[in-house]
Amino acid sequence: MNKIKKIVIVGGGSAGWITAAALARGLENSKGGTAALDIHVIEAPDIKTVGVGEATIPPIVGFLQYLGVNEADFMRATRATFKLAIEFVDWHKKGSAFYHPFGSIGVNIDGQDFYQCWLRAKAYGMQARYTDFSPAAKLCEQNKFYFPHKAAKDSFLAGAAYAYHFDASLFADFLEDYCRPRGVKKTQAKVKNVEKDDKGFIRQLHLDSGERVQGDFFIDCSGFRALLIEGALQTGYTDWSHYLPCNKAVAVQTEVSAEFRPYTRASAKEHGWVWNIPLQHRCGNGYVYSDVHCSDDEASAILMDNIEGRPLAEPRLIPFVTGHRNKIWNKNCLAVGLASGFVEPLESTAIHLIMRGLRAFLDYFPDTRCAQSLQDEYNRIMLKEYQTIRDFIVLHYCTTQREDSAFWRDCRAMNIPDELQRRIELYRDSGLLAYTPDELFKGPSWYSVFEGMGLQTRSYSTAVESIQRPALFEVLNKVDTLMGQMAEGLPSHKEFIKRYCAINS
Numbered sequence: 001m002n003k004i005k006k007i008v009i010v011g012g013g014s015a016g017w018i019t020a021a022a023l024a025r026g027l028e029n030s031k032g033g034t035a036a037l038d039i040h041v042i043e044a045p046d047i048k049t050v051g052v053g054e055a056t057i058p059p060i061v062g063f064l065q066y067l068g069v070n071e072a073d074f075m076r077a078t079r080a081t082f083k084l085a086i087e088f089v090d091w092h093k094k095g096s097a098f099y100h101p102f103g104s105i106g107v108n109i110d111g112q113d114f115y116q117c118w119l120r121a122k123a124y125g126m127q128a129r130y131t132d133f134s135p136a137a138k139l140c141e142q143n144k145f146y147f148p149h150k151a152a153k154d155s156f157l158a159g160a161a162y163a164y165h166f167d168a169s170l171f172a173d174f175l176e177d178y179c180r181p182r183g184v185k186k187t188q189a190k191v192k193n194v195e196k197d198d199k200g201f202i203r204q205l206h207l208d209s210g211e212r213v214q215g216d217f218f219i220d221c222s223g224f225r226a227l228l229i230e231g232a233l234q235t236g237y238t239d240w241s242h243y244l245p246c247n248k249a250v251a252v253q254t255e256v257s258a259e260f261r262p263y264t265r266a267s268a269k270e271h272g273w274v275w276n277i278p279l280q281h282r283c284g285n286g287y288v289y290s291d292v293h294c295s296d297d298e299a300s301a302i303l304m305d306n307i308e309g310r311p312l313a314e315p316r317l318i319p320f321v322t323g324h325r326n327k328i329w330n331k332n333c334l335a336v337g338l339a340s341g342f343v344e345p346l347e348s349t350a351i352h353l354i355m356r357g358l359r360a361f362l363d364y365f366p367d368t369r370c371a372q373s374l375q376d377e378y379n380r381i382m383l384k385e386y387q388t389i390r391d392f393i394v395l396h397y398c399t400t401q402r403e404d405s406a407f408w409r410d411c412r413a414m415n416i417p418d419e420l421q422r423r424i425e426l427y428r429d430s431g432l433l434a435y436t437p438d439e440l441f442k443g444p445s446w447y448s449v450f451e452g453m454g455l456q457t458r459s460y461s462t463a464v465e466s467i468q469r470p471a472l473f474e475v476l477n478k479v480d481t482l483m484g485q486m487a488e489g490l491p492s493h494k495e496f497i498k499r500y501c502a503i504n505s
């Protein structure tokens with residue numbers, strides 16, 4: 001077997017440094033410490049990183065644990081706050097709001113799925129919303145935070161899950177610091193040329209410093225430029241613009257607001273949506289929009305009308321094409337991060353896709369031949385991951401009831417992926433969800449969005465029909481009381497951060 005001895009990573013944004021850290025950890029030698037092969041990061045000092053990507057989802061907590069980093073140190077270094085949910089404002093219709101909370105919702109009753117029990121209770125006249133039974137949503141409503149894993153095992157809080165908001169450039173710096181003692185080498189230079197062998201495998205990179213860098217395997221983390229996977233290998237790109245209506249963002253950072261919320265806010269606007277991400281030292285804001293429906297100037301004006309603090313810089317424009325590379329792994333090149341594709345940031349999934357891609361790569365780690373079967377299986381898994389995330393995001397657009405702009409009318413009329421269509425139909429007919437267990441978004445996520453977007457189901461699982469009203473209401477009322485008690489006495493998010501990881505402590 002011809003072992004890979006050297007991996008070259010092009011790009012020093014979040015993707016480049018997450019990749020270097022994951023490989024340094026995943027391929028460390030048996031004694032721990034440095035990686036068992038050479039890892040070399042090349043980043044162009046004069047090509048800026050995309051500078052956004054500051055909201056995450058719960059798998060990142062496990063990733064940091066895998067790296068073995070101290071969470072409080074990480075949060076201090078990246079000025080991070082906690083994230084328990086995304087709040088969707090004005091998506092279903094103007095004036096509406098709902099949470100997509102992280103973690104479990106309710107408890108199974110008589111062994112039956114909580115959502116089905118809740119649908120049954122609703123049919124009996126229950127008023128409480130589905131997400132009223134989410135511990136994460138309860139904390140969000142009250143601007144509070146506490147660690148689910150530190151709560152008593154039988155407490156509802158134990159079912160919550162969390163992620164982080166952090167400063168993207170500090171995040172890359174933090175990971176670079178992690179990589180240095182583990183033997184990862186870094187060169188600051190621009191890749192000018194890519195040299196391939198007669199099988200089309202990449203062999204060496206020519207840098208603008210005159211240096212040549214050889215490698216056995218190359219990882220393209222060069223962002224939207226996709227220098228290796230597209231520039232050198234011409235892998236091709238599947239464009240999803242017909243499913244995902246937004247193709248630009250304008251972003252601006254603002255002064256920190258008085259109270260930082262433990263959730264990302266995504267507010268639907270005339271031609272797209274605005275994000276607000278609270279960090280300890282500033283806020284991240286952006287307007288994601290369709291340039292078919294709105295000019296860049298109008299988008300900037302809408303963004304500036306929807307920020308909370310004083311702007312810290314001029315708004316920055318970021319065009320993008322949603323979709324994915326036809327092969328994320330091609331020959332001896334893997335694309336990670338924006339070089340591999342981009343769905344859109346509504347559910348904060350891009351950094352997760354980076355980590356997911358690396359986990360799969362470590363599972364299918366090749367030798368220098370890069371067997372076609374490994375590449376095919378990897379590409380199958382990652383494409384499935386991209387597709388299910390895409391469908392979950394499309395759900396937010398296509399089910400809107402808004403009619404107040406051409407953008408939203410177009411969203412209501414657009415064709416949607418067949419698989420999503422089938423999911424919606426199954427849900428409408430039965431209240432059930434079609435999904436496979438290894439999908440990123442589980443039942444509570446889909447049901448929160450179905451409910452929040454006002455989809456009506458005609459039925460519920462027959463398995464809950466036998467549960468009688470008094471027994472059902474007794475359990476749900478008890479859950480409601482215990483959830484209320486759960487939040488009492490917990491610290492505010494700000495207070496929790498101050499004690500755990502404040503930047504000045």
Ligand SMILES: Cc1cc2nc3c(=O)[nH]c(=O)nc-3n(C[C@H](O)[C@H](O)[C@H](O)COP(=O)(O)OP(=O)(O)OC[C@H]3O[C@@H](n4cnc5c(N)ncnc54)[C@H](O)[C@@H]3O)c2cc1C
Binds near residue numbers: 168192223227286
């Ligand atoms: C509008 C928007 C909002 C987003 N919001 C979120 C979010 O909330 N949550 C989330 O998870 N993700 C989000 N993302 C995605 C997230 O920003 C990216 O996945 C993440 O930042 C990784 O980017 P990257 O490292 O692939 O690319 P970049 O940050 O663009 O880095 C590219 C790197 O490649 C280097 N490079 C380029 N060309 C060369 C060359 N010729 N030679 C050497 N080096 C080169 C550059 O110097 C840079 O270091 C968002 C993306 C966009 C566009």
